[in-house]
Amino acid sequence: MEGLPGLRLLWALAALGNAASEIAAETYPPPVTNFSISVKNLCTISWHWSPPEVVNTTCTLWYDSYLGENQEISSNNYRVEEVALNERICLQVRSLCSVASTNPSDAVEMCTLPPEGDPESAVTRLQCIWYNLSQMNCTWLPGKKTPPKANYTLYYWYHSLEKSLRCTNYYMEDQLTGCSFDLHKVNVSSSDKIQIMVTDTTGTIRPSYNVILLNSVKPDPPIITVLSLQNDSLYVEWESSENFESSCLVYQVQVTDSKPKTYRVEEAKSKCYISQASQELSGNSREKNCLVIELTDRDTQYTVRVRAKTSKYCFEDVDLWSAWSPEKIIGQKPDLTFYTITLLSIPIAISISTLLLLLYLKRLKIIIFPPIPDPGKIFKEMFGDQNDDTLHWKKYDIYEKQIKEETDSVVLVENLKKTSQ
Structure with a gap:
């Protein structure tokens, strides 16, 4: 009986040791093992690892992984990401004994290799736009060290494809090189991503990758179907592409009258149904878009056109407006x-x-x-230079005297002749 307290003390010490070891194991679990990495499709990276070899039975394993600043805590022993492989991509993984644990294991890191080739030979400004949910157009500029007349090749992949496909429809647009391929909404959704890779057929330039969320959508221009003047108002009705739901597009209606400096833009937010007369003619009663604008001058010619873009409720608002619809004119030109x-x-x-x-x-x-007469001029005429006037009068007297003498002589000779006879 005397040894009983000693046994109890030994049992207590053993229990404390077991608890301390369990706490230590739970606080600092071992790191993961067999870390591996693989790349499939074009930009899909898959990391896999095995649980730690020695783990306490009371430890429920979780994994804390970091991809740059993107953290993810999961019980899965793998992580899959779609990342553009234009540089070295690294994932760090730590094991945890609980979600809220603050004492993870040491980090284990696994990285991809960067693509081969000179980075300045890769194409730049690679971007893609989804036109009318039916066609994808991707464009790019050549790199600084891209060889002239490079024969580009574009590959693409999205989740509906079993393997990546090669684009075949290449074109030039100013300084941009581009390629377009079919991409229908029935096969993909706006939440999907598309993986793009551009290189050349000879492999002399460095591949350029891009992962694009299918939200950069540019619709086709609407078509104005009805344009009329009703009760001092301008009524505009149009149809949009059938590829979009009615709630996924917003519109701008531009109205310009024939008078200078009159420009007005309205955003259409209302819906309307076509009139009964139009319905009887077309046999169509589906919902259409319309806008009614109050006019200030009915005796004016108006030019109307409409454009559209995707709504923020369906796609990311990237402000990609469609082209303007063909113009329609109504009213009398003055x-x-x-x-x-x-x-x-x-x-x-x-x-x-x-x-x-x-x-x-x-x-x-x-x-x-x-x-008023000028007195100076009068006095000048009266008392001006007398020499000129005297000479003038003298010449006149001499001339007149000579004429008189000659006349008298003639008369005298005639009188003498008559007397002699």
Whole structure:
């Protein structure tokens, strides 16, 4: 009986040791093992690992993995990500004994290798736009060290494909090189991603990768079906692409009248049904889009066009507007002949009136204020230079005297002849 307290003490010490070991095992679990990495498709990276070899039975394993700043805690011993492989990609994994554990194991890291080739030979500005949910267009610029006349090759993959496909429809757009391929919404959704890789057929340039969320969507332009003037209002009705649900598009209606400096843009938010008369003609009663705009001048010609973009409720709002629809014109264009003649006649009339007024004012001034004689001129004529005047009168007297003498002589000779006879 005397040894009983000693036994109890030994049991207590053993229990404490077991608890301490369990706590230590739970606090610091061993790291994961057999870490491996693989790449499939074009940009799908898969990391796999095995649980730690020695783990306490009370430890429920969780794994804390880091891909850059992207953290994920999961009980799965793998992680799959779609990442553009343009550089070295590394994943770090730590094991935990609980989700809330603050004492993980040491990190184990596994990285991919960067693509081969000179980084400056890879294409730049690789981007893709999904046109009308039916066709994907990808464009890019050549790299600084891309060989001239490089024969590019584009590969693509998304979840509906068993393997990556090669694009065949290449084109040039200014300085951009592009390739387009069919991509229908029936096969993919806006939450899917598409993997793109561009290289050349000879393998001389470094491959360039891109992973794109299918949210960069550009719809086709709408078609204006009805344009009319109703009760001093302009009524516009149009149809959009059938590839989109009615709630996935928003519109802008641009109305420009024939008068200068009048421009107005309205965003259509209302829906309408076609009128009964239109329905009877077309046999179609499906929902359409419309907008009613109040007018200030009915006797004016209006030019209307519409464009669309995807709604933020269905796709990411990247502000990719469609092209404008073909313009439609309604209303009467004012006769510019009258305005032209009026504009030309106004300055002519003003000029003539100004000239007549100036002449009238000059005549009126002469009548009201007659010119006053200059006394200096009068005295100058009376008492001017007498030498010239005296000489003038002397010449006149001599000339007149000579003529008189000659006349008298003739008369005298005639009288003498008569007397002699």
